Amino acid sequence: MVLVKPETIAEYTEKGWWGQQTLWDVFVQQVNTRGDSEAVVDACNRSDFAHGPQQRLSWRQLAEDTDRFSLVLLQQGLRRDDIVVVHLPNGVEQYLVYLACARLGLVVTPVPVQYREHELAHILSITEAAAAITFTQIGRAGHTHQAAAMYRQLSSAHPSLRSVLAWGPHLPDGVLDIESAWPAALRPEHLAQLARAERDAAVTANDVFSICWTSGTEAAPKGVPRSHNEWLIAAPSIIEAGQLEPGARLLNPFPLVNMSGLSSALAAWLVLGGTVVQHHPFSLPVFLQQLREERIDYTVAAPAILNMMLQDDSLLAGIDFQRLRRIGSGSAPLSDWMVQGFADKYGVQIINYFGSNEGAALSGSDIEIPEPALRAQYFPRAGVAGFDWRVSTTRKIKTRLVDLASGADITQAGQPGELRFKGPTVFSGYFRAPDMTARAFDEQGFYRTGDLFEIGGEQLQYYRHVGRSKDLVIRGGMNISSEEVEGLLAGCPGIKEVAVVGVPDRILGEKLCACVVYAGPQALSLAELLEFLKLQRVAAFKLPEYLLALPALPRNPLGKILKRELRQQARALAPDQV
Numbered sequence: 001m002v003l004v005k006p007e008t009i010a011e012y013t014e015k016g017w018w019g020q021q022t023l024w025d026v027f028v029q030q031v032n033t034r035g036d037s038e039a040v041v042d043a044c045n046r047s048d049f050a051h052g053p054q055q056r057l058s059w060r061q062l063a064e065d066t067d068r069f070s071l072v073l074l075q076q077g078l079r080r081d082d083i084v085v086v087h088l089p090n091g092v093e094q095y096l097v098y099l100a101c102a103r104l105g106l107v108v109t110p111v112p113v114q115y116r117e118h119e120l121a122h123i124l125s126i127t128e129a130a131a132a133i134t135f136t137q138i139g140r141a142g143h144t145h146q147a148a149a150m151y152r153q154l155s156s157a158h159p160s161l162r163s164v165l166a167w168g169p170h171l172p173d174g175v176l177d178i179e180s181a182w183p184a185a186l187r188p189e190h191l192a193q194l195a196r197a198e199r200d201a202a203v204t205a206n207d208v209f210s211i212c213w214t215s216g217t218e219a220a221p222k223g224v225p226r227s228h229n230e231w232l233i234a235a236p237s238i239i240e241a242g243q244l245e246p247g248a249r250l251l252n253p254f255p256l257v258n259m260s261g262l263s264s265a266l267a268a269w270l271v272l273g274g275t276v277v278q279h280h281p282f283s284l285p286v287f288l289q290q291l292r293e294e295r296i297d298y299t300v301a302a303p304a305i306l307n308m309m310l311q312d313d314s315l316l317a318g319i320d321f322q323r324l325r326r327i328g329s330g331s332a333p334l335s336d337w338m339v340q341g342f343a344d345k346y347g348v349q350i351i352n353y354f355g356s357n358e359g360a361a362l363s364g365s366d367i368e369i370p371e372p373a374l375r376a377q378y379f380p381r382a383g384v385a386g387f388d389w390r391v392s393t394t395r396k397i398k399t400r401l402v403d404l405a406s407g408a409d410i411t412q413a414g415q416p417g418e419l420r421f422k423g424p425t426v427f428s429g430y431f432r433a434p435d436m437t438a439r440a441f442d443e444q445g446f447y448r449t450g451d452l453f454e455i456g457g458e459q460l461q462y463y464r465h466v467g468r469s470k471d472l473v474i475r476g477g478m479n480i481s482s483e484e485v486e487g488l489l490a491g492c493p494g495i496k497e498v499a500v501v502g503v504p505d506r507i508l509g510e511k512l513c514a515c516v517v518y519a520g521p522q523a524l525s526l527a528e529l530l531e532f533l534k535l536q537r538v539a540a541f542k543l544p545e546y547l548l549a550l551p552a553l554p555r556n557p558l559g560k561i562l563k564r565e566l567r568q569q570a571r572a573l574a575p576d577q578v
Contacts, residue, residue, distance in 0.1 A: 001080075001081045001208045002207055003431075004206055004428045005428065012424045017424040018229040018424060019205060019229065019232070021228070021232070022209075023209060023228050023267075024099065027063075027099055027270060028063075031059045031062075034059045034247070034273045035058065035059050035060040036060060037058060037273070038056060038057075038275045039059040039061075039276070040057050040062060040276050040278070041054075041056045041057075041276070042054040042055045042092050042278055043278050043286065044286065044289065045283065045286050046091065049089055049281060050091060050135055051135065051136065051137075051167070051168045052167070055091075055092045062095060062096070062099075064186065066095075066096050066103070067194060068183060069097065069100045069178070069182060070100040070104060070197070071182060072181045073131075074104070074197055075181065076163045076176070078131055078163070079104070079105075080105030080200070080203070081106075082106050082129075082130040083127045083128065083130060084106050084109065084129060084131045084132070084133060085111060085124070085129045085133070085151075086108050086111070086133050086134075087111050087113065087115070087120075087132060088113070088133065088135065088138075089113050089280045090256055090261075090280035091280065092278070093135075095266075095276075097133055102209055103197075103201070103203070104197055105201035105203040107209065107210065109123065109210065109212070110256065110257040110262075111213060112255055112539065112541075113139075113145070113147075114541050116150070116537040116538060116539055117150065117153075117537035118488075118537045119221060119538075119539055120154060121154065121157070123213065123221065123223070124161060127223065127432075128160040129161055130161065130162050130163065131161070131163040131165060132151040132154075132165070133165045133166070133178075134164075134165075134166050134167075135166055135167050135168045136148050136166055147166070148164060148166040148168070149172045149175075151164045151175075152172050155174075164176065165181075166178065204228075208225045208226070208227055209228050209231060210226050210231070211225045212226070212258045212262070212357045214358070214479060222431075223430055224427050224430065225427065225429075225431050226427060229424075230359065230424070231267045232267055233393065233424050233425055234259070234263040234267050234268075234359070234361070235268040236392045236393045237263070237363050237393040237394075237425075238263055238264045238267075239268050240390070240391045240392060240393075241326075241363040244272060244274070245272075246273055247273055247275070248275075248298060249277065249294060249295055249296050249297045249298075249323075250268070250272075250274055250275065250276050250277065251287075251291065251294065251296045251298075251299035252276050252277065252278055253282055253287060253299065253301065255280075256278075258357050259357045259361070260300070260477060263355075265278075277294045282305075284305065284308065287301070287305075288309075292318045292319055292320075295323060296324050297323050297325075299324070299328070300327065300330075301327060301329055302329065302476070302477060302509065303329050303330075303331075303332045303334050303335065303338065304505075304507050304509060305507075306329055306334075306338050307338050308507075310338055310342060324348065325347065325349065326348065326350075326365075326366075327342070327348060327349075328350075328351045328353055329351065331477050332474065332510075333377075334350065334376040335376060336372075339352070339372040339373065340372040340373050349372070350372070351363060351364065351365045351366075351375075352375050352376060354379055357427075358449075359425040359427050359447075360426060361421075362382060362394075363380075363393075364378060364379045365391065367390050367391070368391060368394070369462070378463065378464050380461070380463075381399070381457075381460070382395075382397050384398075393425060396425070397422065397423030397425055398421070398446070399421055399446075400420050400444075401454075401455060402418050402420055403417045410454075411460075412455065413454065413460055414456075415454060416452045416454050416466050417452065417454070418448060418450065418452060418453075418469060419449050420442060420446035420449060421446060422445055422446045429441075450468060450472075451467075452466045452467040452468065453466060471483060473500070473502035473512055474502070474509055474510055475505075475508050475509065475511060475541055476507075476508040476509065476541065478541050480542050482499070482500040485538075486498050486499060486500050489516070489532070489533070492532045494518060495517070496517045497552075498516045499515045499553055499566055500515070501513050501563050501570050503570050503573060503574050505574065511544075511545045512546070513546035513566075514546070514548070515548040515566045515570065516547065517552055517553060518549065523549060525547070526544070526545075526546070530543050546570060548569060554566065
């Protein structure tokens with residue numbers, strides 16, 4: 001399945017930005033080079049959220065298990081261009097699935113473990129996925145989710161979903177037990193079958209490898225396809241900005257379902273031939289334990305987490321900062337104090353990332369912006385004539401800052417505008433959504449990020465993020481469409497009008513607040529609203545945590561809801577205002 005235009009492939013290939021290697025090709029090279037080196041490691045608290053013991057696999061062991069899993073996929077009749085939903089927590093199993101699909105030309109569509117029937121029904125309808133891969137259940141004791149049974153039930157309404165495969169005990173009828181289906185020993189005939197399957201699939205570097213899901217101004221998640229080439233070109237922005245050496249050990253606390261996780265813990269990991277130590281769900285004590293015990297060279301963390309770590313020296317005791325020299329962060333503003341503090345006290349450089357699933361990305365690293373305080377606020381003004389940057393990805397993209405009122409390019413400091421991107425990292429369009437794709441790109445072919453930036457720096461060499469034009473709430477790194485939650489709450493009896501806004505939170509970045517106008521004198525409680533949403537089988541991270549009751553929603557003369565006013569009012573509800 002190739003979705004990129006031939007002329008685009010030809011242009012980026014001629015420039016040497018895209019190549020002929022697939023993700024599977026890179027993996028095979030690393031297996032041959034690093035066979036006995038450690039490749040992937042489960043979280044030390046795996047038993048808290050998944051069945052089975054913690055696994056530590058070498059590159060060769062990972063290759064052998066991927067062979068076994070590839071045979072299972074072939075037994076299920078899955079073939080090139082079939083789409084496979086992957087619903088797994090961070091763990092070793094994700095690598096078996098992703099690598100086997102890359103090998104056989106299957107398209108993976110990974111989803112957050114929090115997704116439920118509401119989100120999955122939409123995804124299954126758009127993709128017509130042929131299979132789903134999950135666990136019997138996911139979660140902590142007392143808060144488990146019966147994932148395999150959910151997909152079995154969904155298959156009755158989605159006939160394309162021919163196979164549901166799962167790891168774990170006590171699987172429901174109709175779900176394939178993966179561990180019992182794969183061969184205990186790999187025989188010559190198995191290897192011959194796999195070789196034939198690879199030849200038949202004939203996967204190219206421009207075939208779609210994944211469809212990730214992103215929320216925006218539209219109510220439903222949008223599918224973002226990315227090819228092998230589009231993933232591999234993202235790796236240098238991690239490797240070069242982090243100054244990582246081959247074989248580096250990476251700690252991955254981000255869900256391995258979108259750009260944040262896959263760019264570092266899959267693409268960069270493959271190119272480096274490194275080790276990924278998985279983390280799930282986020283737990284600061286476990287995260288710190290892994291930093292101490294696993295000899296980590298690089299990790300990522302939300303700004304609020306880094307703030308907490310820096311505020312308490314005892315939390316960082318025992319961490320080898322001679323190895324862990326750089327930490328990535330983003331998705332929310334970084335404080336000057338935190339970036340400067342890590343540099344001064346521990347010699348650690350914080351890399352400031354801005355990015356999206358669509359491939360619009362900037363990295364503010366110490367090799368581009370040496371001053372920590374500047375790096376907390378600014379990014380390189382990539383792809384603009386007159387500026388040269390050291391990170392190779394930054395030199396391959398183009399950006400423009402556009403005044404949304406006039407459509408004119410902004411070239412002076414201090415004037416907010418929408419940042420737009422073009423280049424080999426940027427996706428080609430939303431999956432099976434031509435209207436949304438048309439709206440996503442401007443007349444010059446630049447992707448409209450919906451994010452507002454302004455130009456800064458003495459030489460006008462930087463961008464600074466100043467806000468979002470798209471109506472998103474980012475909770476714990478997860479994008480939530482306000483419109484989606486509003487649409488669901490609009491169906492709740494007793495509600496006349498509703499708007500959803502973000503409330504700042506020190507830990508998660510933002511939490512949701514439902515601002516409601518009641519249809520009558522009976523006021524609903526927050527608990528009643530949540531009960532209504534839970535009946536819609538909505539992912540838990542989308543549930544509002546604050547309720548603001550109003551006699552009317554504030555509007556401008558044209559009738560548009562003034563969400564800035566709502567955010568100001570909702571902010572007062574937070575017990576510990578940011």
